[in-house]
Amino acid sequence: MSSAPGQHVSAAKERHYAHLAARLAAVSQTLNSIHQQVEIAAQDAQFLRTLGTNQAALFMAAQNQVQGEPVAEDGEEEF
Secondary structure, eight states: OTHHHHHHHHHHHHHHHHHHHHHHHHHHHHHHHHHHHHHHHHHHHHHHHHHHHHHHHHHHHHHHHHHTOOOOOTTOOOO
């Protein structure tokens, strides 16, 4: 009869190990998904930086047109 409890414990361990393996696989898949999303977010951040730079340039050009300040030509500065 001593082998019956040992087999029961062994079967329980196997179930727990199988459950642990399944959970680890799910965690690994989730981490891979997060990694891909972070890479996309990094690319989006670069695009937003470029967009912000372009919008700032447009704003400065529009402000220059509204204020009517003379624009320096041929590299000369006007005060």
